Each structure stands twice: as structure tokens, then as C-alpha cells.
Amino acid sequence: MRPLGIASSKDKIVQKALLTILTPLFENVFLDSSYGFRPNRSCHSALKTIYYEWRGIKWFVECDFVSCFDKISHPIVLSIFNNYLDDYWTSNLLNRFLKKGYIHFGNLIDSCLELKMGTPQGSITSPLICNILLHELDCFMAKYINKYSNFAAKDRGASEEYNKSKRYMGTEWEPVWKKVRELTHKNVSGAKLRAALRTIRKLDAAARGVRYYQEDSEMKKVQYIRYADDFIIGLISDKKFALKTLSAVSLFSDSLGMQLNLEKSGVKHYEKGTLFLGFKIYGDYGFNVKWRKNKDGHSQRVGDVVLKFGIPLERLFERYADRGFFQKV
Missing domain, CATH: 3.30.70.270 (Reverse transcriptase/Diguanylate cyclase domain)
Structure with a gap:
């Protein structure tokens, strides 16, 4: 010391x-x-x-x-x-x-x-x-x-998924993906649900005229x-x-x-x-997304890429347990 x-x-x-x-x-x-x-x-x-x-x-x-x-x-x-x-x-x-x-x-x-x-x-x-x-x-x-x-972001090309999803807007596919969101069973695993939500959000973004950009290493x-x-x-x-x-x-x-x-x-x-x-x-990106119009009149996602700050509860509980306030199981 x-x-x-x-x-x-x-x-x-x-x-x-x-x-x-x-x-x-x-x-x-x-x-x-x-x-x-x-x-x-x-x-x-x-x-x-x-x-x-x-x-x-x-x-x-x-x-x-x-x-x-x-x-x-x-x-x-x-x-x-x-x-x-x-x-x-x-x-x-x-x-x-x-x-x-x-x-x-x-x-x-x-x-x-x-x-x-x-x-x-x-x-x-x-x-x-x-x-x-x-x-x-x-x-x-x-x-x-x-x-x-x-x-x-402006230098990246639009993703293939964005281009494909545009053709479904205004067709029978639009109410389908909305229904998937409503009927998701509670027993569906978290991984599958997150994957489905990601797909839905990308389709939703395309419907609103918001581009998703392809990942580039x-x-x-x-x-x-x-x-x-x-x-x-x-x-x-x-x-x-x-x-x-x-x-x-x-x-x-x-x-x-x-x-x-x-x-x-x-x-x-x-x-x-x-x-x-x-x-x-x-990061808890993609949840509690807000929308606003940009200068071109298109909808733009805001607030979904902001980092969040929380209390490190696990660390606090460990310290309290070490000091005898809690008993470790």
C-alpha cells in the first residue's frame, strides 16, 4: 500500500x-x-x-x-x-x-x-x-x-436488407410483420425474440424511409x-x-x-x-426509439444509440457481503 x-x-x-x-x-x-x-x-x-x-x-x-x-x-x-x-x-x-x-x-x-x-x-x-x-x-x-x-455514415452504402424490404411496403407483408410483434409467444427464447425484433425494426425503418447501413469491418x-x-x-x-x-x-x-x-x-x-x-x-440500443423528421422530411431515429448509465448492483452487493451486511449463497 x-x-x-x-x-x-x-x-x-x-x-x-x-x-x-x-x-x-x-x-x-x-x-x-x-x-x-x-x-x-x-x-x-x-x-x-x-x-x-x-x-x-x-x-x-x-x-x-x-x-x-x-x-x-x-x-x-x-x-x-x-x-x-x-x-x-x-x-x-x-x-x-x-x-x-x-x-x-x-x-x-x-x-x-x-x-x-x-x-x-x-x-x-x-x-x-x-x-x-x-x-x-x-x-x-x-x-x-x-x-x-x-x-x-454518409459514406456507407445502404444494406441489402434495406433495399429488399422496400418492395414489401404497401403489400400484404406489412400487416404480417406487425402481427408477428403482437403474437410473439412468451415462451420464445430471448435470443430468437431479439433477432425477430431486429428484423422488424429494420423493416419498420425502411417503411419510414430511414436507412440501415451495412456493417463494414x-x-x-x-x-x-x-x-x-x-x-x-x-x-x-x-x-x-x-x-x-x-x-x-x-x-x-x-x-x-x-x-x-x-x-x-x-x-x-x-x-x-x-x-x-x-x-x-x-448500451441498450433499439429500445425506446423516438422518431423525428429530418430536414428532407424523412423520419429519423433518435435516442437509440445513446449509452446508458446504471448502478453496478452486483459490485455493491459483493462489497456489502464482504463487510457482513449480506450472506453469500
Whole structure:
């Protein structure tokens, strides 16, 4: 566990002064994809960005560092710092704060007078140091997004199913598929029902003049957001590309001296969802669909590709059970 460092009053004043000077300098450097320990960029700001900008996500790439603050490499973070601010005395002062150890009064043998790695818990400068280091990850992901994101609905051709379904509109087939919806037996398996609903929705979309677009494995969209040392990636792609993205992030993290926790990192489908900042984020596309007229007078679906936010009940129940509030069966 990272030791809790309680600095002296003089040290706190110097650290706060250093933070006051460096914060506006690095605010001009940090990207919009990073949140946490930054002015007006709280966890709610990050969640709002996901809600309003992450549309139609199919895969989540979950990433979790192994003891991020404990593993921060002093030479690497100082090298990054010097790239943005070439000032010997400021760099030297930051280096002294990084190396500053602690005294364990309850067990003097456990004391560490000079840290070789990581930052002490409770240090005023630790959050900024973390953001300076992981800014390199933000830049890497920005380049990755520019390289692979080529998603544009207007460039995709209409699906064969759309073209076929148009010929049935206004014929005896139209009341048939409506009746299927009404007469679906309650014992029909969920998988079959979802498949039928997908077909019905596509036919319904064709009737309203709304195009469904064919799936194209070459079409990709990458979204990325980071809150301090916690970050996720959202993808419109196939699973193979999602795994490739996880591998790329893992390799780049190694170059920063960071290591991904393989047990807590992985790829999740949108229906299963992911956990981020205390919320379960998942997709429930196709239900509660609303319609509106676009500028051409055609009906357009809205609201069916927006991610939903829920409470991770399973995780909460497990924690309560571990604390003795519930009994596991």
C-alpha cells in the first residue's frame, strides 16, 4: 500500500506554490480527453462527455494500471516535464519532492528516507505528476484515433436488407410483420425474440424511409477518455480490432514504466457494459426509439444509440457481503 505522506507546513506551502505556478502552464498542454485534478474537469464532466459524444459504441476496452502512483518512474516523468518546461531549478525542486521519503514512527525500520519510484500518498503535487506522465498516453491515443477512426455514415452504402424490404411496403407483408410483434409467444427464447425484433425494426425503418447501413469491418471509430489513472476506450469496430487496441495500449504503457493489470483489463461488449467512475455504462440500443423528421422530411431515429448509465448492483452487493451486511449463497 502506498504510504501516506504528511508533509511539514513549510513543505506544503512550497508544494502549493509550485502547483499554483505549474497548473496554468500545463493546462495549456493537456488534452480535452483528460479529466481529474484539473480545473472544471470533474468526474461528472467526464461522464457527460461520454453520454453526449459516445454514440453507437459496440466494444469497451477496460484498462487498469497496477498501482499507478506507486509505479511512477522518476526519470521518465522528469524527462517529460523537461520537454515542456526547460527550467533547471523548477525541475530540481520537483525531483526533490519526488524523492522525498517518509518516517514510520510506529516502525522505524519500515521508514524510507528516499523514494526510488512512485509518489507519496497525500502529496499535493502527486495528481499533477500523474497527469504529466499520462499526458503521453493521451497524445498516443489522439494519434491512434486519427490513424484508425474513419467512421462516416454518409459514406456507407445502404444494406441489402434495406433495399429488399422496400418492395414489401404497401403489400400484404406489412400487416404480417406487425402481427408477428403482437403474437410473439412468451415462451420464445430471448435470443430468437431479439433477432425477430431486429428484423422488424429494420423493416419498420425502411417503411419510414430511414436507412440501415451495412456493417463494414473497415469502418472504425475510436473514443478515449481518462480520469486521473482510470481510463476507458469505446469502439465502433469488430472484436479483433478491440483486442488490437488493448494490446497497443499495453505496449505503450510499458514505455511509460506503467503496467496494465491483466485481470482487470479486457474487452467488453456494449450489452455487458463496463464500469467507469462508479457507474455501469452499457448500451441498450433499439429500445425506446423516438422518431423525428429530418430536414428532407424523412423520419429519423433518435435516442437509440445513446449509452446508458446504471448502478453496478452486483459490485455493491459483493462489497456489502464482504463487510457482513449480506450472506453469500
